[in-house]
Structures are given as structure tokens and as C-alpha cells.
Amino acid sequence: MGEQGLILNISEAPVKSYKNVQKSQPVRKWEKFKALTRNKSKDASEAPPPPKRPAPPLSPKLHGKKAKADVIPRKVPAGRSEERPKGGRPPIKTSSLFKNNPELPDIERLEVKQLQEKVFSSDSFSDLGLHPHLVATLTDVLAMSRMTSVQKMTIPALLSGRDAMVRSQTGSGKTLAYGVPLVQALQEVTPKIQRSDGPYALILVPTRELALQSFSIIQKLLKPFMWIVPGVLMGGEKRKSEKARLRKGINILISTPGRLVDHIRSTKNIHFTHIRWLVVDEADRILDLGFEKDLTAILNALNAQSERRQNVLLSATLTQGVTRLADISLHLPVAVSVTADPCSEPMLEVTSPWSSELRTFRALLSQNGFFSTRWWFPCDLKPKMIVFFPSCELVEFYHTLLSNVLHLQQREGDKAVFLRLHGGMKQEERTDVFQQFSGARAGILLCTDVAARGLDLPQVTWIVQYNAPASAAEYIHRVGRTARLGTHGNSLLILIPSEAEYIQTLVNHKISVSEIKMEEILSNLLLEDFLVIRRGKKTGTSDPQAVRERATVLQTKFEDYVHASAETSLSAKKALQSYIRSYATYPKNLKHVFHIRSLHLGHVAKSFGLRDAPHNLSQQLAGNPKKQKAMKNKRSDGHKTLRTKQRFSDLLTSEFSSGLPPKPKKMKMPQSIDKTS
Numbered sequence: 001m002g003e004q005g006l007i008l009n010i011s012e013a014p015v016k017s018y019k020n021v022q023k024s025q026p027v028r029k030w031e032k033f034k035a036l037t038r039n040k041s042k043d044a045s046e047a048p049p050p051p052k053r054p055a056p057p058l059s060p061k062l063h064g065k066k067a068k069a070d071v072i073p074r075k076v077p078a079g080r081s082e083e084r085p086k087g088g089r090p091p092i093k094t095s096s097l098f099k100n101n102p103e104l105p106d107i108e109r110l111e112v113k114q115l116q117e118k119v120f121s122s123d124s125f126s127d128l129g130l131h132p133h134l135v136a137t138l139t140d141v142l143a144m145s146r147m148t149s150v151q152k153m154t155i156p157a158l159l160s161g162r163d164a165m166v167r168s169q170t171g172s173g174k175t176l177a178y179g180v181p182l183v184q185a186l187q188e189v190t191p192k193i194q195r196s197d198g199p200y201a202l203i204l205v206p207t208r209e210l211a212l213q214s215f216s217i218i219q220k221l222l223k224p225f226m227w228i229v230p231g232v233l234m235g236g237e238k239r240k241s242e243k244a245r246l247r248k249g250i251n252i253l254i255s256t257p258g259r260l261v262d263h264i265r266s267t268k269n270i271h272f273t274h275i276r277w278l279v280v281d282e283a284d285r286i287l288d289l290g291f292e293k294d295l296t297a298i299l300n301a302l303n304a305q306s307e308r309r310q311n312v313l314l315s316a317t318l319t320q321g322v323t324r325l326a327d328i329s330l331h332l333p334v335a336v337s338v339t340a341d342p343c344s345e346p347m348l349e350v351t352s353p354w355s356s357e358l359r360t361f362r363a364l365l366s367q368n369g370f371f372s373t374r375w376w377f378p379c380d381l382k383p384k385m386i387v388f389f390p391s392c393e394l395v396e397f398y399h400t401l402l403s404n405v406l407h408l409q410q411r412e413g414d415k416a417v418f419l420r421l422h423g424g425m426k427q428e429e430r431t432d433v434f435q436q437f438s439g440a441r442a443g444i445l446l447c448t449d450v451a452a453r454g455l456d457l458p459q460v461t462w463i464v465q466y467n468a469p470a471s472a473a474e475y476i477h478r479v480g481r482t483a484r485l486g487t488h489g490n491s492l493l494i495l496i497p498s499e500a501e502y503i504q505t506l507v508n509h510k511i512s513v514s515e516i517k518m519e520e521i522l523s524n525l526l527l528e529d530f531l532v533i534r535r536g537k538k539t540g541t542s543d544p545q546a547v548r549e550r551a552t553v554l555q556t557k558f559e560d561y562v563h564a565s566a567e568t569s570l571s572a573k574k575a576l577q578s579y580i581r582s583y584a585t586y587p588k589n590l591k592h593v594f595h596i597r598s599l600h601l602g603h604v605a606k607s608f609g610l611r612d613a614p615h616n617l618s619q620q621l622a623g624n625p626k627k628q629k630a631m632k633n634k635r636s637d638g639h640k641t642l643r644t645k646q647r648f649s650d651l652l653t654s655e656f657s658s659g660l661p662p663k664p665k666k667m668k669m670p671q672s673i674d675k676t677s
């Protein structure tokens, strides 16, 4: 459909409530419609009036609702009359994004005393009595002159042989806070460490990308100490090649917990007789992900084979759950917290000490306007943006859709690209994307929470959260991918009106967010010439009608793409289903905020480029009903149907899995810890 050929039916002012919508007169609408299309085309004035539609739903409930669409006449460009079908023009459906939306509620601005952390200290690495080659690597190779506050507090404690529990803001340099003393200690070991000795240090991280990143930092620190060999085990790689590397010998082993447990069980060549360090980075996340059993197995293996070792737990958010791990793994630990007033701030409270250079926003969007709005923010020049989604399906769907439909403007010669990262991708592809985005000056990375923790992606200017994360801790870590080490950054959390109470959850954790109005977000559309429908018409920077027109053109482009083939529309439906399912994964304490009943299926469907709310969604996605029936019978013949909860937990852990086939169901995991060290 040519964009020039569209005539849009866009209401001049947002409808205030459902009540008002019911009262509106079809005749008045037709008058408005005529006024809008006047002088545009003779054909248009001859078009029949829009058909009378049933009243919109009064309550925004999920079941049986249909998205609204306006039927408008097609304006055919001059010289293309042969394309007109006999008997008049076929109607074209366009979205009415700005109709039938309930009024957006005002959220009271809640005062929050945000915690502040000073990022840098005035001390340098050379003050610590480190090996001169290590200092030279830090200052000359890594170009770091001063220590950060967390490094200043942690490094001396670890050099003195203490265990530590470390909390400091995201992007404050925690990796070097443990990496520097670790390398300093291992290069001092006499006689010199041999490769064949096996691991002296074990670093556990929750994701594969973080494993790679930590490996690369440790590798840099080890440049002057070539006899110490680092190695990474992270799933997604061939087990055989990992076994071979283990056989040759790895002295600093960086791994995700699941993969390590797998090797502990199945690889003969892995032993921990020399282990002296255990580092658990993102400790709270490792516990969240259900890796507790894996951690127990790892601790038991270490305790059985080694004597006293140093243990370090780190995160920007150390939660209560970590105390259990601290109890079983730490020996008289030093508690490092860089927050300005540590006395008033309990160490294990999820709060957000943040850089003053970070601006955090939230926007309330009507469910209906959700779609276009989400995509046009913040289209500043050359954005380097990460957008978080609740599931792999959503990432896949939006990545395909946006890459195909949006021609991000090559303003100033910079083409923004869409990248994707989630747990369902092959490891090589994940690594490629991670490296590509890391090195890019601009781009938009669509991802799941697999990228929320620890990743140090330089110069990210915006974080957008398509969905609210399930906890304040995850909010902090997602946002923490920007404004690292005192640099500037922005974040936006997108909510629909029924989710407004989520703000209180953030406030309870001392997280403050400012409001951005939906109109402000949409006004970015005025920068985009490819959405112009009336050439030659000058638009001001705040012309609400022009903004609505462009939002509607954009939405129509999305809908046209989705409805172009059975395949694209099926993937939209799958994504919609996945979004609805993601609602069921919110924890109990947030169920009242994220209730599936508050979703208006018709409006949500539009966010997926679907013109109407699909009927019998789950049946459509299940495919052939005969096959379905056969499956049902099979299950009733003895195969247990997966319980919903289990399916969701499988979905979540698959994001962070070891990449290996599932463990045999009946295997008993060791529950007790031998606290021998």
C-alpha cells in the first residue's frame, strides 16, 4: 500500500473515556472524516459513510474483545486507475490508535531519596603494593589511573586474605575489584603454578556472555604472567572440546554453574585439589535462577578436595537469599558497601545506589497506542539502545518486524541496526551479536534478561524496558547497562495504565523515576519523513494531529507486514501468546499489578500488528486439531501434561541453561553442605 495513497481517519482529540465513546455519533464522525479528507480527492467524497459499529467494550477484560479498525476508502494515485477493482474501491483497514482509549491516570510523584555512590576514589593502583607488571597492565594497557571506590575498599581486604561480600552500583568496576587481588595472589604462588595443577580459582557467573566477558578481563590481567592459564566453560560449546581443555589444565576457571556441575559429574579430568579462590559474581541472580542446587553440588565438590580458600560474593543487589549462601560459603567476611551512608543502609536491602549521570523515566501508554509508541522512543540521533523483553519469542518477533518495516533514518550517515540476543539462539550467534553490539557506535539490541546482568557494553545511551521486570533488583541491573562508571545514560520503563502501581514497588526500593508523556515520545515521529502522508504540509515540532497521523501510518505499516502472509501473522500470534503468558510469571507480590484480566486483548493484539484480537489463540497456535487430539490422548495414556508453572520455569531457566540436554529426572542432588573450609 503506497503511503501517499492513504487517507487516514484520525480523531482530532483523544477520547476521554469509554463512556464518551459510546455517546459519539456516527454522523458527526462522518463530518469529521469529510473535513479531514476535503480537497484531498474527489473520490474520497464519493465514498460511502463508514459503517456503524457496535459500541466498544465497557470494561477492559481479556476475553472476547476485538480490536477496532476504521474502514476507509483507498485513495488511488493518479494514473493508477487500472488497479481499481470493478464496482468501487475496496476498503482498507487502518488502525485507530487514538480512539477508545481510557484516560491515562495521573500518578502521584513520590519523593525518593536516591542513594548516591561516589564512583572514583583518589587512590591509584600503584599504592597497593601490587606486582609492578600488574600495575603496568592496569595503567598502560587498560588505561586506568585511579581505583574506583569499590576497588579501593575491596582489593586491600582480599589481598589480606579475607573473604568478602561486595555490593556496589552497576558499572563501578567490581570485576577488577576481585580480579586484581586474585591475579596478584596467584602470581605469588611458589613453586610457580603449573598448568597441569588444574584450577586455583573458580569464578561463577550466571550467563555465558558474562563468562566470556570476565574471561577476557582476566586474560588481560594475566598477560605478564603467562604461566597462569585462564579458561571458560559456558554451555553451548561442544562438551568434548571443553573436556580436552580441562585435561590440558585451566588454572582460573570461569563458568556458569550448570555447565560446571555437568563436568563435575561427567568429566574425569576435573579436580579441585589446588583451589584457593571462589568468586560468585551476580550472586543473587545465580540463586534466583534456581542454581542453588548446582551451587550446593559445586561447594561440596570444592570442600571435599581443597583446604581453606578465599570466597567472594558480589552484586549490585545483594538480597536476603544471599545470606544463606554467605552462611555456607564465607568465613568471617568483610562487608563492602560503597553507599554514602552504609550505617543507615542495610547491606542486604535491594536499593539502587546510582550514578548522578543516570536519568530514569517511565511512561504510561494506553494499551492501544502501545505499539507505535514503543517503537519510536527514543529515536534520538544515533541511539545505542537496549530494549528488554519478557521472552525469546517477543525478541524474535519484534526483531523481524522492525528490521523489515522500519527504515531507521540514516541521519548523519549512521544507520542504526537491529540486533537480537536471547537464550534460544546458537552460542556462536550469541557471541557474534554480543561482540558486534559491544563494538558498535549505534544500534538497537532487542534482548531478554540474558543481557541484564554484568554485561559491560560501552556507550549505551538508552535502556528501554518493554515490560516491567519481576523484581526491583532486575530493574536495577537492566538499567545498569547504561551510565556505567559515571558516564551519562537514560532509561525508560514502559507501563500500561493497569500497571501504574508498579512505580510504588520501585519507590519502596528507593528508585525514583520521572514521567515522560506519551505525546512527548510520539513527537519523535515528526523527525521521520518516511511516515509523511501529506507531502508539502509543514508540521511544527508539536503538531498533535501530525503526530497522530504518523503514528497511524507507522501502525498501518506494521499491520500490513504482519498480515502479508500466514507465516508472519502466525509469528505475531505466537508473540502475543508469549506476552500474555509472561504475565503469569510475575511473582505473587506483583500479581495484583500484572493481572491478565486487565489486558484488553484487542488493544494488546495491535501491539503485535494484529488488526483483530485472535479468537481461540491457543488452538490456532497448536495447529492441526486432529494432531492435538492425538496428543491429548497420548497424554491421558500415561504421559503427564506439564503443569503451567513448570513450563514457565523451564522457559526461564532455558535462558541461562548449561546448553546441555536436560538432566535425568530422578537424579538426587546433594542437599547438605560440608562446611569444612
Ligand SMILES: Nc1ncnc2c1ncn2[C@@H]1O[C@H](COP(=O)(O)OP(=O)(O)OP(=O)(O)O)[C@@H](O)[C@H]1O
Pocket: 143, 144, 145, 146, 147, 148, 151, 168, 169, 170, 171, 172, 173, 174, 175, 176, 315, 316, 453, 454, 455, 456, 480, 484, 485
Ligand atoms: N579503575 C578504573 N578506571 C577506569 N575504568 C575502570 C576502572 N575499573 C573498572 N573500569 C571499567 O569500568 C567498566 C565497568 O566495570 P565492571 O563491568 O567491572 O562493573 P561492575 O561493577 O561489575 O558492573 P555490574 O554490576 O553491571 O556487573 C568496565 O568497562 C571497566 O573496564
